[in-house]
Amino acid sequence: MIRSLQGRLFVGLTVVIVLSGAIGCTFAYMWAYNEAIEMQDSVLTQIGTFATNSPVRESKPVNGVDAESEVIVLELGNVPRGPSDERRLWSMQDGLHNGTLKGRAIRVLIRTRPDGSKFAVAQGDEIRSEIAGDTALRTLLPIGALVPCLLLVTALVIGRSFRPMLRLARELDARQADDVRPLAPGGAPSEMQPFLTSINGLLHRMRLMMDQQRRFVADAAHELRTPLTALSLQTENLDLLDVTPEARERLDALKSGMRRTRHLLDQLLALARQDLASSEESMRVELDRTAKGVVADLLPEATAREVDLGFTRSETAVVQADPVAMASVIQNLVENAVKYTPDGGRIDLEVFREEAMAVFRVEDTGPGIPPLDMERIFEPFYRGRKPSGEGSGLGLSIVKSIVDRYRGSIELENITAVGRSGLRATVRLPVVD
Ligand SMILES: Nc1ncnc2c1ncn2[C@@H]1O[C@H](COP(=O)(O)OP(=O)(O)O)[C@@H](O)[C@H]1O
Numbered sequence: 001m002i003r004s005l006q007g008r009l010f011v012g013l014t015v016v017i018v019l020s021g022a023i024g025c026t027f028a029y030m031w032a033y034n035e036a037i038e039m040q041d042s043v044l045t046q047i048g049t050f051a052t053n054s055p056v057r058e059s060k061p062v063n064g065v066d067a068e069s070e071v072i073v074l075e076l077g078n079v080p081r082g083p084s085d086e087r088r089l090w091s092m093q094d095g096l097h098n099g100t101l102k103g104r105a106i107r108v109l110i111r112t113r114p115d116g117s118k119f120a121v122a123q124g125d126e127i128r129s130e131i132a133g134d135t136a137l138r139t140l141l142p143i144g145a146l147v148p149c150l151l152l153v154t155a156l157v158i159g160r161s162f163r164p165m166l167r168l169a170r171e172l173d174a175r176q177a178d179d180v181r182p183l184a185p186g187g188a189p190s191e192m193q194p195f196l197t198s199i200n201g202l203l204h205r206m207r208l209m210m211d212q213q214r215r216f217v218a219d220a221a222h223e224l225r226t227p228l229t230a231l232s233l234q235t236e237n238l239d240l241l242d243v244t245p246e247a248r249e250r251l252d253a254l255k256s257g258m259r260r261t262r263h264l265l266d267q268l269l270a271l272a273r274q275d276l277a278s279s280e281e282s283m284r285v286e287l288d289r290t291a292k293g294v295v296a297d298l299l300p301e302a303t304a305r306e307v308d309l310g311f312t313r314s315e316t317a318v319v320q321a322d323p324v325a326m327a328s329v330i331q332n333l334v335e336n337a338v339k340y341t342p343d344g345g346r347i348d349l350e351v352f353r354e355e356a357m358a359v360f361r362v363e364d365t366g367p368g369i370p371p372l373d374m375e376r377i378f379e380p381f382y383r384g385r386k387p388s389g390e391g392s393g394l395g396l397s398i399v400k401s402i403v404d405r406y407r408g409s410i411e412l413e414n415i416t417a418v419g420r421s422g423l424r425a426t427v428r429l430p431v432v433d
């Protein structure tokens with residue numbers, strides 16, 4: 001059973017076309033053949049009429065009718081004579097008969113003149129069927145030429161009609177997992193409209209569901225911030241009190257726990273907001289300036305750990321985006337570099353333009369990301385198989401969702417030069433002039 005609709009249509013139509021071609025050919029051939037035979041009979045009759053009035057002395061092919069049709073007129077005389085063939089002919093009645101002459105099958109017309117002498121107009125059966133066959137075959141030419149043409153046209157039409165469907169399928173395949181924009185009908189046949197409408201309805205419901213989920217995360221993160229702030233205040237109040245060294249140790253642990261939780265909530269909120277943001281205002285953002293601002297904030301931590309953090313290239317590169325989102329991209333990447341680079345390491349930052357893209361690049365001297373972790377590294381909460389240090393695993397997801405939103409890209413590569421390791425993170429965003 002053929003699974004493809006195209007294949008089925010084509011096979012079905014081919015069978016119909018070939019069958020009707022064959023039937024048409026058979027009938028056309030038969031009719032034309034019989035017609036040609038009758039034509040030849042009437043030629044014999046005409047020659048007979050002509051020979052009645054002017055006797056032909058010798059048996060010879062009659063020219064002028066059709067040189068190739070080999071019609072001969074045979075004088076049979078008034079009484080039976082000559083070879084047995086001729087005597088047999090003489091004894092036949094006037095009219096058209098099938099007979100034999102010199103061992104060959106013939107069609108023969110017998111006529112008796114007023115004076116009683118008889119003659120025969122004869123033509124070999126072989127030549128007759130050859131001529132009739134030729135004539136009949138020629139009538140098949142148009143049908144024979146039509147069938148391949150029809151097949152070709154059918155194949156073309158079927159191929160063309162299915163193209164919009166294939167285009168839509170390709171479009172869906174090429175989409176990112178969270179791309180739920182409706183499909184554009186663009187030339188799709190009307191039979192496909194119900195299908196398209198259903199798919200678009202499904203995509204719409206999916207978008208609603210995704211939005212709902214994001215809103216829930218955003219709301220939850222937001223709601224949790226208020227009690228967390230109250231808790232932080234209480235901790236700070238505790239901090240002011242004179243407590244035993246043991247209690248102070250606990251208090252410090254509590255404080256860093258609070259800080260981590262606040263960071264996690266901020267990241268969650270940032271991620272949920274990123275995905276929700278669709279009509280958010282965007283403006284001209286100078287990436288180099290934003291990067292400098294972010295780096296200034298992180299410099300104390302880097303310096304404290306003797307990490308050499310600085311720009312090796314800083315050119316003007318302007319993008320059209322939400323400035324908070326851009327700062328978040330840079331912050332998350334530089335934060336990672338600072339966090340995962342061992343003390344005394346080095347972090348180089350670059351901002352520049354490359355063709356139509358603004359490029360931001362961070363290179364550190366940390367351990368890099370194990371190749372096995374690379375595949376899932378952009379997933380929320382994924383921190384690799386052997387997580388180190390504290391973190392939420394949301395940073396790179398936030399970066400990814402932001403650059404995707406602005407039709408940019410992020411690339412992570414491990415630096416594998418001799419005697420050093422590290423990660424090179426490169427963000428590319430469309431530049432504006
Ligand atoms: N510069 C880096 N060097 C080494 N590993 C990194 C670097 N940046 C990110 N990673 C790895 O990717 C994981 C995910 O990063 P991220 O999404 O920022 O989450 P987090 O930093 O909160 O763990 C990290 O846990 C870490 O294992």
Ligand SMILES: [Mg+2]
Pocket residue numbers: 332335336391393394395396
């Ligand atoms: Mg991080």
